[in-house]
Amino acid sequence: MQMFQLNSQNYHSNEANQHYMSVSQFKSAIECEASVIAELKGEHERPSSLALTVGSYTHSAFESEQVFDEFVEENRGIIFNTRGGKYADFKQADSMIETIKNDRFAMFALEGEKEVIYTGELFGVQWKIKVDAINHDRKTFTDLKTTQSLSKRYWSDKYSKYVSFVEAYDYVLQMAIYREIIYQNTGAYYVPYIVAVTKETPPDKAILHFDESRFEFELEYTKERLPSIISAKLGNKDPKRCEVCEYCRATKQLNNTFEIEFLLK
Template sequence: MSVSQYKDFLKCEASALARLNRKNVEPKSEALLFGSYVHSWLDGTIEEFKTENPDLFSTRGASKGELKAQYKLADEMIKVLENDPFCMMALQGEKEVIMTGELFGIQWKMRMDVYNPSLGRFSDLKTVKALNEKYWKEGVGYCSFVEAYGYITQLAVYSEIERRNRGGDSWLESYLVAVSKQDPPDKAIITIDQDTLAMALGEVEEKITRVAAVKAGEVKPIECGKCYHCRRNKKITTVIHYMDLIS
């Protein structure tokens, strides 16, 4: 189990299971490729990333051979981080560190963007549309991108697995280093209090039993009815009232 896989199951069990079985796999989004581009700078593989992803470059017109406009923005985001000493301090440490461990009877695998146990911290780099924009999350309402994308859960799981691997008595300090896709890009170093992380970890403990059962094929997955997988496999069985469209 990984945190991203766990979050996939919470969003739509049917879609998450289909993805694991390589059925009806959703194409990679522009946002995912964008984030991977910025991450490749962090781990020092950006030139290789460009070579492996020719779609980053324009193929016609006056800009042929140049980075597409959106990836020029990504370069600006990288420069914003490089020119901020505090951001670079938070991103100092060993890159792309993989750890495994058991949590709530399940084997987990995680990868920290930046690991610096000697200074008592680890960090994760995030690209986001805008730092202060409100996002809608089912069951929560309007919230920050940190809550909307499950980053509290991510840091909670990472903190506990890292602690167990290290044999420590307490969690390290964890940061989200966020940079926005605005012009000019905004940036922030975000921390989450340990009480909130503990609550998020408790929520994982409550929900992981069903997630694991669905993944193992022991119970039938529930469809969300809205995602790529569900739209692609949708069969109409009744009519709906127009007010139900935005319920």
């Protein structure tokens, strides 16, 4: 049997996602197992979103000049309009990139090795992680996040309260998992940071740290929710359908009626 060799070229591939759990796979499966399993089987393709391309564009700007130039070259048709100017989303990304590059403390926080891949075992399965920036001298790692506004509130069923974008997008969970996998690879618990920049004009920015007491809850939550996802991945049970996502809407077959009360959830 051939071992699967994970690298930066195949990191986001279906094959890599079949072999490994990742934070984004876990988050997607919490929303809808059926959609994730269909994607892994190649039966469903998530539409490539502009937001994802803008995100990669922004990240590549902090990886290296060469990576950024290559990314722009490969995505010329998406980034530039016919008159040679950049589309609005990329102009906005440029302004966010400038905002961070002009802030010495933010750039200090992002110092280190970029886009580093690690694997490890957590709760009985293999995980893969990709760290935006890791600094082995300081024993820190930093993730770059873009968001609407630093102070926007989101309702969270997970936390049963209004939360910031950091909890709403499960970035605390991400940091908790990354911390464990990095520990397995280095023998030390590294301190996580988020460099956040907003889509406002002009962009706002912040460097965020975490009270360590937050991580235990996230690991417990992951441990509790993971078995159902793994079981679906192994084909031992039918994956749970959310009945609202694109995949579920496209494959839905009605067999019952329901009282109008259940329209709002």
